[in-house]
Structures are given as structure tokens and as C-alpha cells.
Amino acid sequence: MHYEIGLFERESTLSLDYILSERLRLEVESGISQSIDMTFTVEK
Secondary structure, rough: OOOOOOOOOOOOOEEEEEEEEOEEEEEEEEEEEEEEEEOOOOOO
């Protein structure tokens, strides 16, 4: 979990990272806009 505040803009963001498994991660972000990112990692 982390909280960000812009230096030149009055925008702030709250972000949560969930590690669902060794290869799967979910990031949820809320601020002026909201987003959800899901990342799947494959290593060779």
C-alpha cells in the first residue's frame, strides 16, 4: 500500500498491491481516475 502526492499538481493517489500467487499480481489505484491492473509474469 502506498500513497502519492504530486509535486506540481494537487493530485494524490492511493495504490494497493496484492500478490495473488508467485506469478500473478493485482494493483488497484484510486485518485482522480481509478484503475485495476493484473500482471502475469513468465520467466524463462
